[in-house]
Amino acid sequence: MPDDGSFMLVARDGRVTGWSASAEEAFGWSAQEAVGRHIGELVARAADGRGGRASAVLDALSACSPMIFHVLDADLRVLGTGRASAQGPATPDPAIGEVFPEAYGLAGPAEEKIAREVLRSGEPVLDHVVRARVPGGPRSRYYSLSYIRVGDAHDDGSGLVVLALDVTDRVRAVHRLTVLEALREHIGEQLDVIAVCRALTDAVVPEFCGIAVVEVIDGIVRGEDPPLAPVDGTIRLLRAAFRGVVSAHPVGEVSGLPDGTPFSRVLTDLRPRLVRVEPDALWLSADPARAASITRSQAHSLIVAPLALRGRAMGVVSFYRAGAEEPFEESDLALTADVCAHATLSVDNARRYTRERTIAATLKRRLLPQRPVAPPAVDIARLHLPGPGAGGAWFDVIALSGARTALVLGDVAGRGVATATTMGQLRTAIHALAALDLEPDELLARLSDTAARLADERAALPAGDSLQAQPLTAGCLIAVYDAVERHCTMVRAGLSDPFVVRPDGTSGVVPVPEGPVLAGHGHAPFPAVTVDLPEGSTLALSNEDLVVPTGPVAPLLVAGAEEPLEDVCDTVAYALRGRDETEKLLLLARVRALPADRVMVLDLPARNEAAPLARAATRRRLAAWSVAEEQIFTAELVVSELVGNAVRYGAPPLQLRLILDRDLTCEVRDAAQCAPHLKHARTVDEDGRGLFIIASVADNWGTRYGPGGKTVWAQVPVQPPP
Template sequence: MPGSDMLMRIDDAGRVIECSPLACELFGWDAADVAGRSVGALLDGAVVEGARHRPGCGGADSMLVRSVPAGSSVVWEVCAAADAVSKEDLAILRAMFNQSPVGLHVLDDRLRIVRVNTATRGLRDVPAESLVGRVFTEVFGLTAPEKEEETAREVLASGRPVLNRLVRSMVGAVGRRPRVYSVSYARLESECGEVLGLIVSNVDVTERERALQRLKTLEHVRACVGERLEVVAVCEELAGAVVPAFSGIVVVEVIEDVVRGEEPPLAPVDRDIPLRRAAFRGLRSAYPVGEVRKLPYGTPFSRVLTDLRPRLVPVEPDSIWLEADAPRAESIQRSCAHSLIVAPLSVRGEALGVVSFYRYREEEPFDEADVALASDICAHAALCVENARRYTRERTIAATVKRRLLPQQPATPSTVAISHLHIPGPGGGGAWFDVIELAGARTALILGDVSGRGMDTATTMGQLRTALHSLAALDLEPDELMARLSDTAARLAEEREALPSADPLHRVPLAAGCLIVVYDSVEQKCAIVRAGHPKPLAVLPDGSAATMCVSAGPVLAGKGSAPFPATAVSLPPGSTIVMINEDLPVPLGPLLETGARRPLGDLCDALAYALRDANDKEKMVLLARIEALPADQVLTCPLPAEPRAAPLARAAVRRQLETWKIDEETAFTTELIASELVGNAIRYGAPPIRLRLILDRQLTCEVSDTASSAPHLKHARTIDENGRGLFIIANLADNWGTRYYADEKTVWAQQTVGAN
């Protein structure tokens, strides 16, 4: 029977199902004639004037109509209301149900959903109509639905609200992670005190709770790890602090020299350096704690020791790196591990070891936020191990010299993306690379290798690299640049031969190889010259890979005076140039073809995995993905070989710089530079004359002509009428120079760009 303030129930066809005595009294109906009749027909004869009502519970002119689920259909209840709802109340209710970010559920006294707001539908990602009539514990798929139903019924019975109760959901569809909700219950009552149901609010606090759990884990690690000073003890503290709070399985492996009190190697770590399994927590260990072994190359564990970058690695049965370590692969399979984070133990770029965090079975997979936490955990653990570091001084010096001689921050041209792979060989080596930005939106990509190993090889590498930078500043063509570098290597070889016979270096011949690629992003061409190096490879945007046919030159410091021929190659934008210092033992074609549009860093990892067994020599691979300089950043203007060329050049420069929105000071300076360069070309050059402006990271002004005469900077006296052109340019520009081709020369000047 309906509640005391319920007037009637009406089905979806408009027929009266139930009618209370109060309703019959209010409308003047005979209770025996109401059931089953149309409410419209009844209301036509209803007596409402002078109708009585109960104080405080509404009257005939104050009613509430609401929908109530009834099996597969809906019935309507007409109830007396205390007072008419105000506009403000309606606005508040409308905002709560349409705009509030908090999910709201209105439940009846049977805990069935009567109404939900917009946020609730968004949280569940299902239509609202599919929620109405269902028990709320079924909608969220809670881990403990019986407990939540018990809590809800306690609130119904007692009227005491329950606030901010953390409730966890079960794993839903494939790929959906469990969620955590903050749920609050409050009882709904009528004006007369009748229990109508519950209002349940819920907020998804999954990310907040995960962040709090990560913070708690990090605080626990900082409190527990580092109480003892022994390296192995610190590793055991680390394993105990993270299991099971962060991962179900953890493996801590430390470089053996660090355990013995020696200094750690600088990254990249030589693959021959053994590591000790210092600590383990979990189900099954592939190797016993305390065992000293080398890490198989071509796995995430060895790659972390190469670049000190943590990795989130999905564990799949067909993962190629599992093939390199059969015992570890078997252990992973038996423990049902499905997610892995490999993070380095490092301090100031020095590698101490590697930590592997596994989650298995029903544990949630790791995500990127977990990678950040793993990095913080390992950073603290590395600081605690730092005092244990001891290493032989001689090897440390050699490693430090090699590290410092390699480019610390390679140039990053706007039209060339760079990534490199360095695989150290036994005892080090002399492989190196360089990226040098040249005038005219050109980039020099250089890969070199000096034979030998140790300190002497590292210093020779540094001498050649320094000489190459000095020669590149002269803006020489690649073949001439290589010839000058060969002369430098020959002089170093002569100095080595002149050493006393007792000096060990006297008996070691000097030999070096080099590969130079100069990419012109305006012309989209490469000029390539090689000396004692394998041919470079090109991966085109369509995925096809091929070796570039580049003429070979002799090794540097070799006997004789053979030329170094340059080869011109045109490549479409988006191509990747692959430069290698040694012939590789595995075919790279299939691997490179699958990586045409992959990030270069990922391609480097794939190359490292493929070369995990190539440990006989040091390997250096330079990857360069080239792009064209946009055409609207280049102005090319032919000029007549007569005096009116200078004002024509100034006008063209002025118009173009206005289009590029270059500031007035730079524009005025560029006009003056262009005028002086064109004037010199008319006076001392030969037609045709061409002006070119290039806007990249710097503003370059070039004037070309076909004369072979070389411009010479003069310091004109006060009374001289000529000789001031290049002097003015040298003072106005940041840099200037001359570039020679087979049939023309180009005089250029660069300035720092400023915009309005």
Template sequence: MPSDALLVRIADDGRILRCSAHAGALLGRSPSDVEGRTVATLFQGHSGADEDPTPLTALGPVSLRPVLDGTSLTWEVRDAEAAGPGGWDLAVLETLFTHAPVDLYVLDSALRIVRCREDARRDSTATTGRDFFTTLDLIDPAEERTLALQVLTDGATALHRTVRAAPRSGIHRTTVYSMSYVRLEGTDGEVLGLVVSALDVTDREQALQRLRLLEEVRATVGTRLEVTAVCEEFADAVVPAFTGIVVVEVIEDVIRGEEPPLVPVSHDVPLRRVAFRGVVSARPVNDVHRLPDGTPFSRVLDDLRPRLVAVTEDSSWLSADPARASAIAQSEAHCLIVAPLTVRGQALGVVSFYRHRHEDPFDEDDIALASDVCAYTAHCIDNARRYTRERTIASTVKRRLLPQRASALSTVDVAAMHITGPGGGGAWYDVIELAGGRSALILGDVSGRGITTATTMGQLRTVIHALAALDLEPDELMARLSDTAGRLARERAALPTGDPLNQEPLTAGCLIVVYDAVDHTCVLVRAGLSEPYLVRPGSDGEIVCAPCGPVLAGPDPAPFPATEFPMPPGSILAIGNEDLPTSSTDLQELLRAGQRDPLDEVCDSLAYALRDRHETEKLVLLARVRGLPADQVLTVQLGEDLAAVPAARAAAREQMAVWGVGADDTFTTELIVSELVGNAVRYGAPPYRLRLIRNERLTCEVRDTGQSLPRLKHARTVDEGGRGLFIVATVAENWGIRYHPDGKTVWAQQRPGAAESA
């Protein structure tokens, strides 16, 4: 078989342009005798000559192929056995071009159409000889042309390329093709052109695009529990994947966390424009307005039914909202879908999707898609609304439970820096004045957020105040507080398993610092929180190293160790619910500045320094101590018998005179001193000590080493004793007992001037 499979080339008018030597031998004629004659005269005998026509079968099995030469169409008759087995290729090609479910195109090496399906979407006669990429009106023909030339050059097949074409006549949407390019080669390896298949996959691509949009909305919308943030996420998800312009408007009450209104929504209800993506906006974002009556937007809030609206010059509703009409005209929007944001038959807002300029118009399937994405977004908005409402309630509860302002103490200046963080939290603090010139600084942190956390915080804070009134030592106070927290945790764990609170274990941390302004010392007890930071006058800051006890309500039954350290006047102590950036020189400078500047200004500077760390709630309590001057304290060591009573009374009378206390208050002080010293001598154990302290109150303390428990009782008429503590409780403003490892202190307080005013 010769390598050249070409037998005969025939012109479009039937003339034989070329005859190969092999074909001439098969026909029994010379090539020159065949060339120039028509097919009819050679094979069918229509020339009127005497010679008999040559039978076509003399050529054997052949295949017929069209070839475009310049602007002329010719046909090549080739040896079918060289092109394929049994000569079936022609039948196969004819079948493909007639019945294949895709558009087939045969291109020459210049990428012009040689043949296409006769029932293709375009007239095959009109397209023959035209440039393929111009004929299909591809949106990016240059890219496809480059790829086709590459396939012609290296023969690498390009399959299933998604290509977009401009809308055709009578069809107002972009056509999407799945195109494949295969190089067409002769049996001798000659590159003849390309075979291109184009399958219209517009419906499939639109369905996939809708699925991708739904997945994107579900994956990205609702990641944050803020109504405005949810709407911003939604706008980013739908533009430009679904629409070129979107406007999200939410009812103002919904943004504040209130219950959404029922349908139909009154036209007086204000809406806020919370998100916009597009070209021209009728109103700025965050603008609060009312929807004009008689527009698709107000109608959607009447019946919660989405609407597909074409924008034309005859759209009468445009006149009801001139600002929006102007924006629509400037953006060249030609259609829109207005869909409601709704849950449980309640309206949250409305979303407007606009297609503009060269974007395809919306169809009925787009309405269903818009309804689906808006329904999901509405649930996210409702979740954010509920969270906003709960957070508002929790913040209100917590604000009412926390001290409205730090207590003004004569020996300690206090200021708090509180950064709520997202969702709030359970951090709290207290400053409690204790007897004997002492002050308690308390900072706690309950895990979690919301109303439950706020109420738990309030319960623990109430317990702290009740225990502080008992004048317990800091470690004892912390232990009893932990007992209370454990009881609350057990109550929570005993709730039904369906109760959400059952799934939230209660854990809390606390730090208690008791400062003694007379001795200039501090006692520190920690339960889970970080160590405080101390700056003494004239020295650098340092962390107060103190062992940490277990968290409150935790499973660890370990004790709460107490740490005592000196704290001279002028020192500043910082305690927080999180680790302070103690390695930062800025923090050290701020705290050193707190020894001379107002603590409120130091808290502001500290908040500015921590501005990039607001991911969690932060509470820092700053305390600057002053101490009591020595001339405001009288300490007297007493004898071991009842003679100590008149001696103590005389010392108190003299000190009252030095302090300039009035006669009535002096008499009350002598009475209190006499009863407390007498009880200590009778029922306590030596040594005995009397201490008088004057600041805002006048405190009388009597200390002994006995472990007996003083008891207040009502003496009978015939009893000669038992009235001491009753008398003290009657004339003093307050009294109590403080226990030590080596004894106890009984104290009583009175406010100077109270007796005179009475």
């Protein structure tokens, strides 16, 4: 507002928004003429002399506006300047006759071209932001320049009015927001410490500095807890990311920080530092390699800031400016603090994710079979592509009675420790259920009941528990191969159909009806399918649709029908390279039939003479199998007790079957459905010790049920013939 009592209001963009009666009297323009116009137009009219009292008008406008007004002739030389007294000493103060662009340090054709185009066309250029090096100022400043023509371009009296507004604070605030926005754009999605560090350097170079280095404490990358400050001098740092011209150490190198440098001091008190690089600085001599790279890069100032959270140090970030870049100032520390604070949270999130992923992967490795021992009738190979994080896929190979083998493949939805734990629970449950000699469909139904109970327990967790909101679902496929009968019974809950390659060259998907997924709380049955598997057939089970006929894996299985299964797995892995977005598990089983001369079947009468007949047949066959006499005696005893128990408590018809595999399996089948149970007979009892004796001399025994009755079996350790 000028001293004569008149007033005007000028917006930041230079438009007049208020015009009093006093201003109208002082300047000679009505409010209708002034309001809405750019203030430069008023200055131009004053300079042109048409508004009257040109010098007084310039002084009045300068007094009430933060802008600097320059009047230029047609040669762009300064004729006059109006400036407010409150403007600082670093603002441009061109002398009369000085060429305008040079007064702002804008030497060169670009700015002169803009000014001359306004002179030619008469079209003003408003709010043109330039970076100016003002004489006497500590660093460059930013000005918004507006060019407005005075007079007619064809008239000798034409010229320009230039309005200059110092917008340094505005530009730097926008620049600050730009850097932070670039940081948020680059950082946030990464769940890897190294990726976060690289994103940090990408966000600040070149927008904020010319060189950026990120060094993190080595254990952070592996998910370890960060140490409390002050950090011990023995702590080693990993150079995680670098962007710039010259690096003192290669990315990936692990080394200690020399004592007595700004970098080591930052890890002591977690305070950022602005450091001027002086050739004789004491700290440079403590780290010759870093000093040499600083010299080669021509760095003249740097800010060293910590990556720290709640008093714990995670690393150090170094921001360098070199060559023609402006030196850092104290005001830049606030921006680096914001940058490092945001980056620290991302680093900590990535560290925690790495830690959980490591724990989950370790847990899963411990829960999975370390070295699965396949029965003699089945060759096994597996291909496991973990994918990101620890998933819930698992497999099992379980030896069952009667030269049978259960192949199990399952997949729990999700990732992390909770998924690995659920996988371990289901795997333990299926082992316990398999020991009951259940049929595959009943086994899967019992497993589904177990999964439903686990899902109910999860749903009952407190609402604040993140696991409570994650539903438990899992798929499972069970295939039981009988090496005596040479067939395989399969059942599945979710997952994809199995794929089989037969020795005659035929192959295809085995259509197994899909049952409900585990923990689906449904009561639908799990239909089983039984197919013949000739000796030499290869069965493939997968947790994804890897073995569909139109996919890349099925032809490789067909081509490798006679190759070792491990080689086939390698070939499949090569074909699936780059497809690591999900966890993939492929279980291959090549079946063999048990030779017919290793099996003896004998029908028995349901009378007392059945036991002697069974003992005699057992002795003859074991002798033919070259079994040791002591083992023959044990087998006779077991067979006698099994047959005697069936005669007394079972129902005809009775059948004895001996199977010589790794052990000798003695089976007695009858038509009764009643379950035998172990009794501890008293000393005065004359019977009741049959199963007790069997349990004492056999490695294992049990009962399995089928459509025609039950089979009681016992395994006796023998030395099979070569």
